[in-house]
Amino acid sequence: MGKLQAKQESKNQVPNYTSLLYKHNQGFDGKWFYEVKEVDRRLSYPLVGESSLVCDVGGAQGVDSFAFAEKGAFVVNLDINGHGLRFSNKNAHELGLDSNLNFIKASATALPFRDEAFDLITCFSVLDHLPNKRSAYRAIIEFSRVVQRGGHVAITVPNYLFFVGTVSMKVKNLTEPEAFFEQRFSPKELFYAMSKCRLMPIVVDSEFPKTADPEILVSHFPRLFRKMPGTMPLLSIGTRILDKFSKLNMTKLLGARMGYLAVKTGN
Secondary structure (H helix, E strand, C coil), X not given: CCXXXXXXXXXXXXXXXXXXXXXXXXXXXXXXXXXXXXXXXXXXXXXXXXXXXEEEECCCCCHHHHHHHHCCCEEEEEECCHHHHHHHHHHHHHCCCHHHEEEEECCCCCCXXXXXXXXXXXXXXXXXXCCCHHHHHHHHHHHXXXXXXXXXXXXXXXXXXXXXXXXXXXXXXXXXXXXXXXXCECHHHHXXXXXXXCEEEEEEEEECCCCCCHHHXXXXXXXXXXXXXCHHHHHHHXXXXXXXXXXXXXXXXXXXXXXXXXEECCC
């Protein structure tokens, strides 16, 4: 499977709505967040066009949903976070995109739609926050049910093969049980889960960290690590090395965030 050849966007060009949607997050770094989601864009954005029917599962603040709507697609932003959906709905009205956006509160494991309703289902860094792998598999079954034959499903998750992130999160889950829950998936695991649901992966992609940011430290590193002097400089050096390492074809499955674009088969 080759890397999807998408139109290259300027990495410094952060959409205005990214800052708008996260204006309540004090000190939020829109450029860093935009870079984190680069793999999501590569897997899904080239498929979205005028009149596409898209469901963005776990869309929350609507970063991808708003981008799809700008392309002329009709988009359902589905999330269990009612407060986040209300916030996004208000912003959609401000930006004049509300005619192309619909916000629905529901679970990824029980989508309230008829069979084969959508051209594209996107689910970016959502399955990792479900209670367990069984719930994640149930969600993938639902994605397959509501996407039409020949339609596409794009999923990204934290990569179990990204050693630094996996070890850090294991330590954090052990030492900070109050922190948010995150389960990680190997490329093989996600491939087989999608394949069993008649979703044939056609593109695999992953993304390594490009910049070290305080938000990375807080979200993914245990307090134990954060208290160590010189952590940020070391992290910055490490991300620069990883960025160069990521240029090699042999590292395609080792990035921090990994995902597949799949097509629904007719069998």
